Amino acid sequence: MKLTIQNLSKTYANGVQALKNVNLTIGKGMFGLLGQNGAGKSTLMRTLATLQDADKGEVFLGDTDVFKEPGKIRQTLGYLPQEFGVYDSMSAEEMLDYIALIKGVSKRAERKALVEYLLDRVNLYAVRKKSLNSYSGGMKQRFGIAQALVGKPELIIVDEPTAGLDPEERTRFYNILSELGEEAIVILSTHIVEDVTSLCSDMAIIGGGEVLVHDTPQKIIKAVEGKLWVKEVDRSGLSACKEMFPVIAVHIKQGKTRIHAFSDTAPDASFEPKLPDMEDAYFAVIGGCANLSKTPLNA
Numbered sequence: 588m589k590l591t592i593q594n595l596s597k598t599y600a601n602g603v604q605a606l607k608n609v610n611l612t613i614g615k616g617m618f619g620l621l622g623q624n625g626a627g628k629s630t631l632m633r634t635l636a637t638l639q640d641a642d643k644g645e646v647f648l649g650d651t652d653v654f655k656e657p658g659k660i661r662q663t664l665g666y667l668p669q670e671f672g673v674y675d676s677m678s679a680e681e682m683l684d685y686i687a688l689i690k691g692v693s694k695r696a697e698r699k700a701l702v703e704y705l706l707d708r709v710n711l712y713a714v715r716k717k718s719l720n721s722y723s724g725g726m727k728q729r730f731g732i733a734q735a736l737v738g739k740p741e742l743i744i745v746d747e748p749t750a751g752l753d754p755e756e757r758t759r760f761y762n763i764l765s766e767l768g769e770e771a772i773v774i775l776s777t778h779i780v781e782d783v784t785s786l787c788s789d790m791a792i793i794g795g796g797e798v799l800v801h802d803t804p805q806k807i808i809k810a811v812e813g814k815l816w817v818k819e820v821d822r823s824g825l826s827a828c829k830e831m832f833p834v835i836a837v838h839i840k841q842g843k844t845r846i847h848a849f850s851d852t853a854p855d856a857s858f859e860p861k862l863p864d865m866e867d868a869y870f871a872v873i874g875g876c877a878n879l880s881k882t883p884l885n886a
Contacts, residue, residue, distance in 0.1 A: 588649050588741055589614050590635070590772050595644035597630055597796075605630035606641070607796040617768040619783030619790035619804070620776040621869055627796040628776045629669065632746045635774070636666045648742055648772075662691060665740035667731045669747045675720030679711055679730055682719060683737070690738040705733040708763055710756065725752050732760055736767070743773045749782075761786055784808075784865040794873045804865055811868045816848045816858035835870040849876040 595609040605627045622628045633639050635646060637657035646653040653660050674682060680702055687698045706712045709729040719727065729752070735743060745764070749757045764773050765786060777783065783790050784804050791801040800807060820828050822844045828834060829846075832854045836847040847861065848854050849871045861867070 588772065589647075590742060590774075591645075591647045592635075593645045593647075595631070595634065595641050595646065597634065597639075597641050605796050606634070606644075609644070609793075609796070609798055611791060611798060611801060613772055613774065613789065615768065615770065615772055616789065617765060617787040618772065618774050619787035620774060620793060621778065621780060621783055621790065622776075622793040623778065623873060626793045626873075628793055629746055630796075631793070632666075632668070632744050632774070632776050635742075636664060636668075636744055637661060660742075662738065663741040665735035665737065665743040667735040667745045667748050676718055678716050678718055679706060679722070679733075680715040682730070683733055686734050687737050692738065701737065705736055708736075709733045710759060725756060728752055729756060729760070732763070736763070739771075741771050743767060743771055744776070745774070746776045747778070748775070749777075749779070780866045780869050792869060792872050799872050807868045807872075808863050808865055811849070811863045811871050813860070814849055814851060814871075815861040815863045815867050816850060816853050817845055817861040818848075818858045819843055819845050833876060835874050835876055836867070849874075 590611075590613040592609055592611040592613075595606050596604070597606040598604045609627075609631060620628055620631070630639075634641050635653065637653060637660055640654070648660060648663070651659055677685070683702045683705060684698050687701055692698045692701060703712065703715075706715050709732050711726065711729055711733065714722075714726070719730065722730065728748070732748065735745065743764070749760060752760060761782070764775065767773055775783065775787065787804060789802075790804055790807070792799045792807075822839075825837065825844060825846070832846070832848045833850050834846045835849045838845045838847070847867060847870070848858060853860070
């Protein structure tokens with residue numbers, strides 16, 4: 588099973604072109620989508636989830652045309668948007684049972700077992716009979732995770748999913764997604780670089796509605812190897828450094844300011860080489876310093 592996106596474009600009524608000829612082929616496993624706010628990530632996620640139309644382009648899940656057969660896609664889709672709404676007066680147990688029924692789980696005993704299993708997986712079983720309006724933001728987010736997993740989805744889309752989760756809950760959530768990625772396509776849209784690096788076997792960086800690079804995290808990092816340089820500077824001279832050198836990032840740690848520069852050679856003798864990580868590669872790509880889409884990453 589593969590998700591195939593071909594020449595996908597979307598322009599809103601206000602003239603903003605959110606997607607520009609997006610082409611991606613995504614297989615089973617965890618796929619990371621990195622980008623700044625406004626890069627087009629959420630527009631792409633909503634389009635794949637059949638919540639809005641594209642101006643042009645095609646999307647196929649296996650042999651199924653996502654735009655021509657949205658009802659069929661929704662039966663095999665798990666979707667957790669950035670903002671997930673619920674019926675606050677219902678309990679988690681009741682709401683999840685209702686969602687399972689809509690998703691086609693018609694047998695009461697099967698729904699009951701599924702609801703209990705999912706609420707236990709997201710650590711909400713003990714409060715399953717409480718109304719959702721009594722839940723904290725993090726608890727509601729965990730409920731959103733549970734509803735996205737109803738029906739053994741073949742395609743799971745999660746858009747900035749860990750807002751409101753503490754570190755333990757965040758780890759639990761990602762463990763669940765990693766397990767699901769063994770049998771399904773899981774798209775993780777996020778701005779947290781570390782999560783994509785540690786969780787995803789395939790990824791893309793999107794900016795200005797375009798796919799800037801698509802490859803494995805390891806190969807993207809490898810492509811900027813030997814081109815990262817670092818040095819400490821006085822904070823008062825930071826602006827001047829940015830004008831003089833190809834600075835892609837600034838880090839202030841323990842009162843010390845360090846600039847990261849992207850260049851084929853050291854900008855000057857005061858710079859030291861740096862082993863790159865995904866954050867460096869990400870900043871180099873979105874800053875326009877590294878055009879990795881034209882680099883033979885698969886060589």
